[in-house]
Amino acid sequence: MYKRPVVLVVDDEVVYTDVIRLVLEDYGVEVVMAHSVAQAIELIDSVRPDMFIVDIMMPDIDGLQFARRLRSNSAYADEPILIASAKAMAGDREAALAAGATDYLTKPFTAKQLRDILRIYFPLPTTAELRAPWRRNGHKPSAHGA
Numbered sequence: 001m002y003k004r005p006v007v008l009v010v011d012d013e014v015v016y017t018d019v020i021r022l023v024l025e026d027y028g029v030e031v032v033m034a035h036s037v038a039q040a041i042e043l044i045d046s047v048r049p050d051m052f053i054v055d056i057m058m059p060d061i062d063g064l065q066f067a068r069r070l071r072s073n074s075a076y077a078d079e080p081i082l083i084a085s086a087k088a089m090a091g092d093r094e095a096a097l098a099a100g101a102t103d104y105l106t107k108p109f110t111a112k113q114l115r116d117i118l119r120i121y122f123p124l125p126t127t128a129e130l131r132a133p134w135r136r137n138g139h140k141p142s143a144h145g146a
Contacts, residue, residue: 071100
């Protein structure tokens with residue numbers, strides 16, 4: 001039986017997280033949002049995410065500190081952490097990877113770029129499957145065309 005992956009998105013930009021949520025839900029991903037690291041820490045054990053998408057620049061604890069904290073917790077030591085940040089200076093990606101991130105995307109990024117990274121970790125529907133009319137209305141046609 002297929003289990004929908006659960007992704008915890010940790011970013012203080014509400015509009016950004018709303019867009020990411022819509023994109024991820026289109027790919028069949030269950031999304032939980034936290035608008036601060038403190039909120040993410042409160043949610044983490046009840047949510048048990050399969051992946052984290054984390055911004056670096058946060059108002060309380062930065063995303064790199066959060067990544068280090070996740071890596072030091074045996075329950076999350078192996079879960080994918082995608083750092084998604086507007087920081088694009090030399091060394092930012094390397095710093096994220098050194099903190100425990102498994103990948104790095106510079107904002108703004110496309111839905112395709114995000115999907116390509118997610119597919120490394122989870123089976124996701126193809127673009128053709130996403131565009132299938134039955135997927136939009138929830139009714140798959142029968143094999144007999146009825």
